[in-house]
């Protein structure tokens with residue numbers, strides 16, 4: 525049985541004071557869960573959040589990084605820097621980065637390799653646009669993105685990668701994929717991994733759903749055969765609401 529991994533993606537929200545207040549409240553609300561809980565926070569919050577969660581079951585991640593160790597890349601943060609502050613996770617290739625910051629399958633792949641080189645666990649995002657879905661190309665897009673993202677990784681590295689399937693049309697729109705459609709898309713991703721890396725890797729790899737997950741739909745999504753948790757944007761900004769999503773399997 526794969527574990528459930530539920531990650532919050534705060535995006536460009538929450539300054540340090542807000543982050544500290546959030547974690548002070550949130551840690552008690554999720555302390556009894558067996559699901560893995562991750563908060564992916566802005567860079568400026570990392571140094572406050574990482575020490576705060578040491579004695580808790582909360583894990584902290586960044587939302588992006590560069591693939592080079594250091595150098596003349598003004599405004600960027602390197603994997604070596606994230607490693608130095610014990611940042612455990614990093615989101616790679618979120619659709620907003622692909623759309624607004626020119627991330628490509630190639631940079632996503634380089635970042636994934638860099639994450640493993642520096643011991644940071646990657647959450648890599650794939651997903652189709654509405655146009656691509658309506659043209660019947662969703663499966664082709666997401667399996668290709670998955671294959672290119674993982675290219676050149678070892679079987680053990682693929683097993684340790686978390687993949688988030690996030691249909692772009694469902695992000696921040698209030699439109700959620702039906703649990704059946706999301707599960708089918710995730711099965712297609714898992715089968716692509718099976719084709720390339722074999723059964724054992726495919727059965728172990730964690731694949732989340734993301735796109736307007738909230739407390740009212742989390743249970744339906746997370747109890748399907750292949751959805752192993754979620755990457756949650758808007759609904760992760762309030763500790764009460766996000767804790768209900770983390771605790772979807774409690775009464």
Ligand code: PGA
Pocket residue numbers: 533690694695696697698734735736737755756757758759
């Ligand atoms: P949303 O965002 O939950 O606000 O739709 C999800 C994401 O972009 O990770």
